[in-house]
Structures are given as C-alpha cells and as structure tokens.
Amino acid sequence: MANLASNFLGIKSPNPFWLASAPPTDKEYNVERAFQAGWGGVVWKTLGEAGPPVVNVNGPRYGAIWGADRRLLGLNNIELITDRDLEINLQEIKAIKKRWPDRAVIVSLMVPCEEEPWKKILKRVEETEADGVELNFGCPHGMSERGMGAAVGQVPDYIEMVARWCKQHTRMPVIVKLTPNITDVRYPARAAKAGGADAVSLINTVSSITSVNLDSFSPEPSIDGKGSHGGYCGPAVKPIALNMVAEIARDAETAGMPISGIGGITTWRDAAEFMALGCGNVQVCTAAMTYGFKIVEEMIEGLSNWMDDKGHADLDAIIGRAVPNVTDWQYLNLNYVTKAKIDQDACIQCGRCHIACEDTSHQAITNMVDGLRKFEVIDAECVGCNLCVNVCPVENCITMEQISGTDPRTGKSAELPYSNWTEHPNNPSATKTAAE
Amino acid sequence: MAKAKSRDIRQGRLDPAQYLENFSDLHAPLGQHEATVEADRCYFCYDAPCMNACPTAIDIPLFIRQISTGNPKGAAQTILDQNIMGGMCARVCPTETLCEEVCVREVAEGKPVRIGLLQRFATDTLLAANPAHPFKRAPATGKRVAVIGAGPAGLSCAHRLAMHGHEVTIYEARAKSGGLNEHGIAAYKSTDDFAAREVAFILDIGGITIAQGQALGKDISIDQLSSEFDAVFVGMGLPGVHALGLQGDHADGCIDAVEYIETLRQSDDKSNLPVGRNVVVIGGGMTAIDVATQVKLLGAENVTICYRRGPEQMNASDYEQEVAQTHGVAIRHWLQPRKILTDANAVTGIELEYTAQNGTLTGTGEALTLAADQIFKAIGQSFDAGPLEGTGIDLDQGRIIVDENQKTSRDGVWAGGDCISGDEDLTVVAVEHGKLAAEDIHKTLMG
Numbered sequence: 077m078a079n080l081a082s083n084f085l086g087i088k089s090p091n092p093f094w095l096a097s098a099p100p101t102d103k104e105y106n107v108e109r110a111f112q113a114g115w116g117g118v119v120w121k122t123l124g125e126a127g128p129p130v131v132n133v134n135g136p137r138y139g140a141i142w143g144a145d146r147r148l149l150g151l152n153n154i155e156l157i158t159d160r161d162l163e164i165n166l167q168e169i170k171a172i173k174k175r176w177p178d179r180a181v182i183v184s185l186m187v188p189c190e191e192e193p194w195k196k197i198l199k200r201v202e203e204t205e206a207d208g209v210e211l212n213f214g215c216p217h218g219m220s221e222r223g224m225g226a227a228v229g230q231v232p233d234y235i236e237m238v239a240r241w242c243k244q245h246t247r248m249p250v251i252v253k254l255t256p257n258i259t260d261v262r263y264p265a266r267a268a269k270a271g272g273a274d275a276v277s278l279i280n281t282v283s284s285i286t287s288v289n290l291d292s293f294s295p296e297p298s299i300d301g302k303g304s305h306g307g308y309c310g311p312a313v314k315p316i317a318l319n320m321v322a323e324i325a326r327d328a329e330t331a332g333m334p335i336s337g338i339g340g341i342t343t344w345r346d347a348a349e350f351m352a353l354g355c356g357n358v359q360v361c362t363a364a365m366t367y368g369f370k371i372v373e374e375m376i377e378g379l380s381n382w383m384d385d386k387g388h389a390d391l392d393a394i395i396g397r398a399v400p401n402v403t404d405w406q407y408l409n410l411n412y413v414t415k416a417k418i419d420q421d422a423c424i425q426c427g428r429c430h431i432a433c434e435d436t437s438h439q440a441i442t443n444m445v446d447g448l449r450k451f452e453v454i455d456a457e458c459v460g461c462n463l464c465v466n467v468c469p470v471e472n473c474i475t476m477e478q479i480s481g482t483d484p485r486t487g488k489s490a491e492l493p494y495s496n497w498t499e500h501p502n503n504p505s506a507t508k509t510a511a512e
Numbered sequence: 513m514a515k516a517k518s519r520d521i522r523q524g525r526l527d528p529a530q531y532l533e534n535f536s537d538l539h540a541p542l543g544q545h546e547a548t549v550e551a552d553r554c555y556f557c558y559d560a561p562c563m564n565a566c567p568t569a570i571d572i573p574l575f576i577r578q579i580s581t582g583n584p585k586g587a588a589q590t591i592l593d594q595n596i597m598g599g600m601c602a603r604v605c606p607t608e609t610l611c612e613e614v615c616v617r618e619v620a621e622g623k624p625v626r627i628g629l630l631q632r633f634a635t636d637t638l639l640a641a642n643p644a645h646p647f648k649r650a651p652a653t654g655k656r657v658a659v660i661g662a663g664p665a666g667l668s669c670a671h672r673l674a675m676h677g678h679e680v681t682i683y684e685a686r687a688k689s690g691g692l693n694e695h696g697i698a699a700y701k702s703t704d705d706f707a708a709r710e711v712a713f714i715l716d717i718g719g720i721t722i723a724q725g726q727a728l729g730k731d732i733s734i735d736q737l738s739s740e741f742d743a744v745f746v747g748m749g750l751p752g753v754h755a756l757g758l759q760g761d762h763a764d765g766c767i768d769a770v771e772y773i774e775t776l777r778q779s780d781d782k783s784n785l786p787v788g789r790n791v792v793v794i795g796g797g798m799t800a801i802d803v804a805t806q807v808k809l810l811g812a813e814n815v816t817i818c819y820r821r822g823p824e825q826m827n828a829s830d831y832e833q834e835v836a837q838t839h840g841v842a843i844r845h846w847l848q849p850r851k852i853l854t855d856a857n858a859v860t861g862i863e864l865e866y867t868a869q870n871g872t873l874t875g876t877g878e879a880l881t882l883a884a885d886q887i888f889k890a891i892g893q894s895f896d897a898g899p900l901e902g903t904g905i906d907l908d909q910g911r912i913i914v915d916e917n918q919k920t921s922r923d924g925v926w927a928g929g930d931c932i933s934g935d936e937d938l939t940v941v942a943v944e945h946g947k948l949a950a951e952d953i954h955k956t957l958m959g
Contacts, residue, residue, distance in 0.1 A: 087678030144552035424620040443559060469555050470620065 078383030079390040080376060082116060082180075084356045085249040085334055089116035089180040093347065093375050096338050096359035097121050099209060100369075102158055104168035108183075111172075113369035114376060117180025119277075119359060122157035122212045123197065124163055125187045130156045130219075130303045136297035139286035139306060145341050148366050149466070150312030151283045154304055156218045157186050162200070170204040170245055170337035174361060180301045182251065186212040186224050189234060189243045198246040208249035211238060211273075213264070214280020215484035226280070229255035230359040232254065232267035241273025251373075253279040261320040276324065276360060277336035279317040282308025287416075312322055312364035314340030318353055322402045325354030342371075344378025351391065352398035406497040413483045414460035414476040416440070416453045423471040429464035429474060438462055450495050455482040460468075519858060520789035521765065521885050525811025531724040534809040538700040538835070539629060547633040553617060553625045561614035562627055566694055567936075568595035568944045572611060588638035589646055589744035591631055594949075596671045597664055599710050600693050600889055602632035603701045606798075608831040610940070639709065645716040649830060650677035654809045655957045658683065658729050658741040663691020664939045665747030665929030667714050668946030669953075676721035676954045681741070682720060686729035688778075691749055691929075693939060697776040698802040699782075700809070715899050729899025736744065743953045745947060746905075746912065746920070746927040750893035750937075760852030761889075765859030769793065769803040769890035776806055785810055788885025792862050793817045794849050795890030798825035803888045804841045815841045816882060820848040822865050848875060850886060895931055908933040918949035926953055 082092040094117035095101050095110055102121035110118060122275070124130060130291060132155055134404040141150045145275045158165060173181045183206045187193035201209055213229030220227040228234045235252060242250045252268035254261060268276050283305050287296045295303025317339020324330050337355030341347050342363040361370050388394050418441075428490050430451050435443040440457035441464060453464075467473045497503050525546070526534070534792060542550060543932040548842070552615045554576040563571040568590050581717055591598035607613075609627040615624035615825035622673050655678045659666045662684035670680040688694050693707040715722070731775050736742045753768050755761050765788070776785055789808040793800050808815045811922055813873035817836065819826055846867045853861040861883045906913045908923040911933035918926045930937045930946025 231638040352661055424616040425557075425561070426553060426616045427560075431558035449559070449561070 077390060078380045080207070080380055082357050082384075082391055084336065085208065087117070087180045087182070087249060089357070090178060090371075091376050091379075092351065092357035094118060094180060094336070094357060094359045095118060095364060096343075096361040097182075097212065098361040098365070099155065100361060102160065104172055107172050108370050109176075111176045111179050114372045115179070115369065116357075117182065117207075118208050119182040119184050120165070120169055120206070122184040122186045122215070123162055123201075124157050125193055125197065126162045126200075129159050129161055132211040133299050135299040137291070137306075140310075141286055141312065148362070149310060150279070150284075150286065150308055151310045151362050152297075152306035153306045154217050154306040156257055157212070157215070160408075161199075161422065166204055170207055173205050173207075180208075181206045181218065181299060182210050184207045184210045184212050184253070186215070186219060187429040189228055191221060192204050193446050194238060194241050195245045195254075198242060198248070200344060201249060202246060206248070208251060208274075209242065209246065210251040210253050210277060212253050212280070213238070214255040214278075215466060216255060216281060216283040217305060217477070222407050225253040226257055227254075229264055230258055230297075232263045235264050235267040236271035239268050241299045243272040247418045248295045249274040251275045251277050253280055253338075254414040255280045256316055256320055256339075256340050257283050260323075262323055262327045264385065265324040265327070265333070269330050274328075275334035275356070277338055278324070279313065279339045279487035280318055282307045282313055282316065284308035287384055306330060309340065310366075311340045311342050314346060318349060321355055322353045322399065323348060325396065325399045326402050342366075344375045344382065347375060348379060349398075353402070353495075354396045354399050394484075396481050408496060409492075409494045410497065410500060411495050412478065414478050415455050415458045416460065416462075416464050417475050417477045418451055418453055418464075418474050419472070420450075420452075422470055423451060424470055424473075425451065426469060427451060428467045428469070432463050437461060440496075453481075458485065475498070485493070519885050520721045520842070521859060522789075523786055523921075524783040525787055526603075526745045528783060531810075535703070535782060535806075536698045537703050537845065538698075540625075542629045542633045543847050545799070547579055547630060550626050550630055551576050554580070554700075554878060555616060558674045559617055561616065562573060562611035562625075565610045565614045566594075566602070567610070567938070567940045568947065570594045570598065570631070572627055572631075573821045574584065576625065576627070577636055578635055578881065580632055581747055583642070584634045584637040585641065587630075587634035590785075591634055592638075592646060595943050596668055596714055597693070597817075597939060598631055599635035599713075600664070600702065601943065602628050603706065604697050605938070605940050609829045641711060643692050644767075645718075647671075647717055648848060649675055649717060652679070652780055653958065655675040655679070656681070656740075656744045657745065657953060658737040659683075659747060660732070661691060661723055661747035661749055661929070661931075662689035662711070663747055663929055663942065664693060665749075665946040665949075666691070666745065666943035667711065668943040669747065669926075669928065669950045670720045670838050670946075671717055672947050672950030673953060674717045676950070676958075677956070678719070678742075678876070680720045683726040683728070683732050683737075683941065684722055685751075687732075688725070689722055691747075691942075694772065695777055696799075697777075698773070698806055699777050699940075700806075702777075702953075709855060732921070734817070734900065734903040734905065734925065737870070738922075739765075742924075742957055744925045745918075745946070745949050745953065746894075746925060746931060747942070748931045750897075750930045751896045754892045754894055754895035756849055756852070756889055756891065758852050759848060760859070761853050763854045763859050764854060765858050765885060766852055766887045766889065769795070769799050769888040770893060771808065772888060775797065776810075777867065782810060786886075787812050787849040789813045790867075791815045791886045791888065792882050792884040793888040793889075793890055795819065795892070796821065796825065797890065797892065798832060799893075800888075800890035801832045801836045803890055804869045805836045805839045805934050806890070808839050808841050809885075812886075817841060817843045818847040818849065818864055818882075819843070819845050820873060821845060821869070848873075850875075850879065853881070855882075859884055862887055864883045864930070871878045879900055901946050914945075916944050916948075917952035919952060921925045 080091040097119040101118045215225035219225040252273040270443040337350030428441045430441045575587040575590040588892045598600040607815040612624035618624035659682040772774040783897045793804040847864040866878045926949035929942035
C-alpha cells in the first residue's frame, strides 16, 4: 500500500486531501463530519477582524454552469468570509484541533491591510493550536471592494508587505493564497516568497458571471433583479489552475517553494495531476459541495491504487514529477510528427471527427469510403492537431500516433532529430546552425 | 347442449377501472427532466444515420439539440417542417426499425437515443401550448386540388398544398377523418383522441375542406374530379381485407381484425366489446399484433397468434412481437390455418397445419387443433381496384404505380400511402408520399 501521509511545511496529515477555505469549513459541525469522512485537513473558512461580523446576502449566493445530464461543471459564489462571530470560530477551531490532533487545521485570514489587525488576529489563532494560517488574498468578490482579498492579491507589493508582517508576528507556517485574477501569477508568487511566506496556495476563484436570466435580464445569481460578479470554481477552472501552478513551479525565482494546489479538483486523478505539477498537497471544495464529503474515499483509494500500480511508494515520488516537462512553446520538438488514427472497430460512426475537421480544420477525415459511411484519416492532409480525438465521444477510438518514414503531408522525413523554433529557418531570430 | 357451453364470448370481462389502465399510453410520455436527460445523450452526428433512416427525413439531431437547449417548440417546428404528422408518427412509428435502429448509440451500447419519445415530447409541448398554426399559407394561387382520402397521405398532401396557396377539397368515405390513425392503430398508441386532435391541427392552416361520406366509385369518380379540379391526389388506402379462403370464413366468431380494431378504437366504453376466452389470431403483421394485444387487454384468457412462417419473416418487428408477448400473447410460428371448426355456424376452434420452408412454403401434413371462441383474420388488407378501372391509372400487383414524384400514369393524378405499390405501409411513409406529391403538384400547376 502506498504511503499517502503528507507533510506540508511540517504540517502532517494522513493524506494530502484538505478541504479548502469555503462554506464546508465554516463550522465545527461540518469540519467534524469532514474528518469523520476521512479528509486529511481543512483550511477553516476565512476569519475577519473581531467585532460585528460581515453579513451575507439573503438571496441566492451561488450560480452554476452544467454539462450533459446537468453535471455541475462550474460554480460561482458571492459569499463573503465567515459571517459568524470570531470568538465562536476560535473556540470551535480549538475544540476540533484538540479532538483531531492527527489532522491538519489551517486558519484562513482576511483583515484590513494594516499591520496591527494582522498582528492581533495571528495571536488569537495561535491560541487555538491550529497548524498554520493561510492569507486570503484571493476572493474576487465583495471583500475586494473593501480593499481586501483579491484587492491585495493583485498588488505584489501588498502581498510581500503583509506576508512579512505575518512571518514577523507568528511562529506558525504562513501560506499565501493567490488570486487568478491577474495577468501573470509569477509576480504575486515571487512577492509572497520575498515576504518570507512558507508556501503559496492557488487558485482562488475566478471573477465570473455564470449566466443571465433572459426573462429579467439580471445576472445570476440574482438578488432582487441585480447581480454582482462572483468567484468561479469547480471542474471548469482546473486547466487554469494547473497552468498557474506549473508557472510557479518552474519559475526560477519560486522553484521549490511549496504549493498547495486548488482549482476544480474532483477526483484522485485531478489531485495526482496537481501534485505532479509541483503541489505538495491539494485543497478541494466544489467537489465536496456537489457530492458531499464521501468523495474523499474515492480520492484516497484511487490515488493509492494508482501509486501502487505505478510503484510510487510515497507522495514525494510523484510531487513535481511533471514540472521538468513543462516548457515554453519555442522548445517543443517541431520534428515530432503524429497522425490521427481511427480504430474502426471502436468507431460508432457519429461522424463528429469528420465534420469538425471538414468544417473547421484541415479536411483530413473522410465521411465516405467506396460508397460507404466510413471515417478515415487522410494522412496527406492530417496535421496531427488532436481536434478529432477531443470531439470523439468514444475514448481511445481515435489516437495520435507518431509516424516513421516520410510525412505524406510535407514530403519530409518524420524521423529527423529534435529541433525547435529557436533553430527553425523561418524564425528571423533563429540561431544559425552549422548545417545551414 | 355442450355446444352452447363450449363457447365463451363475453363483454365486460374486467373491472371498469381496469379498462382505463389497460388502454392508457403504452409508453408514458417523457417529462421535462427525462427529455432533457435523453436529449443530452444525442451526439449530434454528422449526416446523421437516424435522419437518413427517417422516411420523412426529419432533422433529428437538430430537433433533439433544440430540446436540450430548452426550445421544444423550435424542435416541434423542425419536426413538422418535414412531417406534419410528427405527433402521430412519434407514437406509431416502428422506430426500432427506423431511426433508433441506426442510432450510433444503438451501435455503441445497444441503447439508442429514444428519438420517438423525444419527438413526442416536442410535438406534445407545442400542441399543448395551443399555438397559432405554425405554418403560413402562401398567397392564393387560384388552383384547386382534389384529395381522395383523409388519411395520413391525403392530409399530408392537403396541408402542403394549402401551404403553397392552393385550395384543397378532401373526399373521405368515412364519417371521421384520420384514416388508419383514427380507425386502425391500437388504442394504447393514440390516447386522448390524439388522431382527431392532430387532424384539427392540420386543418387549422386553412384552405382545406373535407367532404365526408364521399366514397370513390360510389359518390365520386376520377374522371369527375379530374374535370373539376386542377389536380387529383389519390390516398385511398386499402379498403379491403384478405379472406382466409376456408370454409367457415363467415362463421360467427370469425372476425376481420381491421374491423374489430376500428370498432374498438371508436368505442368509448371498451367493456362493450365481445371477447372470447380463447382467441386465435391468424397473421404476422402489425394488425395481428395490435388485435392480439388489445384482445388480451380486454380480458381474453388465451390469445395465440399463428403465423405460417418464422419470426424473421413477420412484418411486425421484434419489438412489436415483444410488446405482444409481454402482454401475455403467445406467438406460434410455422402454422397455417387448414379448417375453421364450427358448431351451428359458430366458431369453436381452428385446425392448423405445420409448415416448413423447403424452397416454397409447404404444409407438413401434421395438424394442430386449437380451441377458439374467436378467430381474428389479420392476413393483410387489399386494394379495391374497381373504381380505377378504365381511368388510365396503371396498377402493379393490385396497387397503383407511381414515379419518384408520386405521379401516376394518368396526367394530373398523383397517389400515395398504402394504395401504391412498392413501399412500406407505414404512417410515416404515407406522410412522405403526400408531401412529395404536393410539391410535385405545386411545381406542375405553377409550371
């Protein structure tokens, strides 16, 4: 059995699956249930300053988009940080940590961008014996209008400043949670590192409007006929998150900084992908909010089985394994030639590969062969783009195969050694090689 | 006497409530949620096999996509554009041998997208909204067309002609329009008077007059209509039925299945229908299945379909055979009727002979006797060529010959539906004939 024990910044948990700071971690009751279900840790829903708590809207706070059979693909929310009293939250955190000493309990924080409030709240959190704090510089809605959340996360200087304050005022590990609502995630990550943060976690939610009500012309979720942008999460944001994680993992300045991966993680496979791209652990929210806490059983079981199958003894054996393979486009091998191949036995003849290629791409798939409905790749036209693979409803029916010999499309050898754009004759700034 | 006791034919075999249950929808219509889930299963195939298999070439992927995007009325319009009887076809089409048989999901998983039920969902949604008629008439052309028969072919033809701005008069022999939709198909396929509602919907376009009680050869003739109208469409169906050709064919209890089905369809109180305890049905088509299943639903104890060939040769699809069987009907193959057993000119049983296919179908000489209170003859309907004699309309094997535009050998006369030769006797096929004929009539008249 693979060892799933996780050690993130010295914070130990029996598995790398934490619940992200969000509604599922707002109360002792929920967290108790989560730990009973098997979750390795939680990041407690964001606490604010002492005093009257924030208020939430009393109308709907979530919007969504769905795939076939109304499978939830993306969720957005306009909920603020915890609207419960700080003291009650702190008491509950303390009680939980005491009852579940083997689980990770991190506390998410968001207070005004001044040193004193941060100093104050850090002391209070330390009293709970929680394992660490996560600075919420990510929420794009509501709190950002008050100069917190994403409003901080969008200014690298502020990130660095607050991170530094926090490291000064607490012995606890400090994780900085990053917003994706920026142009280049490496800058806020570098700022977090410069401020002394122990780790970054990402992504927080993406600013979004999920839909518009075509009767009332209000954005959804609609509060009395008006809507406000919310934070988008769920399976739909996973590709955005994976890229941002990879950018930080392979950036020279931040390489090696621990990352807690967040963004649409729904299955063990998603988690493994985030970890392969450099995440020490993962945080989950939407999947739990869609299916309940029980999904962690599948995640634990699935990750463990995969690791056993592949001979990975522990998490260190997989963390960061894909990072060296993330590169810039300019370094991709232009002499790697593939063609689509359709398994005629698996083909159900829906013809989507044909029409996608015919209408929108390279006219490289037939719809008729010898008078019969048949979908075959025309190698002389196929550029190997993979669109047919992606639109085919049958998994593995169409595959991309590397070819040998001559590429019938270009008439050139398909067996030339690695060569990339930096050396290509069409590139005006190519480094001239001796052969040319 | 024993003979009186041996026959058991009764009305009201069931509790009154049981009749309602037995003759409700064979397949419950899809609800909104079911329709959405089912529509999501469609792959929106290129050059979709289902569409190619549909005799009326309904753009099935498009209408299913319209359902999935919350536009069932648009879906209905897509259906009706090609098939004005899309509502009835959704109920009676043997989809298992048409669109659903070639659905790529049938190929992939053995579970096709339930196209028929989705089509019903779309058309029912539109009709329930009681909208303005979804087709507009072109400006009046001043041309007049006569249509013989208010069945699927005639109504389809009339609707398309009216759409093109022509004036149509339909001559219908019966008191009610709809043809086999109204009089022929099993009651549980067309509940809530759907056939009549659909006729009303079609006529809603305007420009169509129906003259009821006008039979070809009796009240009207081809010559007369040809002289009075600019064009004539013949959609007279198959008014006759084949006889068994056995002694006892006319004995009490030896019943024409088509007639019985019609009576059943037209009776509001199904408990009035006389039903035997033991029933034998002779035939292998949809009529045999429909009568056997319905007689079983009326409370007959033993219902046996006897067909002279094997299951593969039956005109009724595997699925239809299954419907009968799951309702408790026994289907026996390789048996042909030899003698109707009677007592005092009333049916008491039937003697059948086993058959075998040795090049031709031959009797083996071995006999089987089945007790029967009723014997239903369902061995096919026949064309009545009488009214066409001397009209210059050529026939082939007793049915009208038409070209690819439904044109007969006589100028100015088109034909379609079951009365023509060389096509399947299905509602959906008749609708297509009517549509094709109307387009060709329009083209010819507007030249």
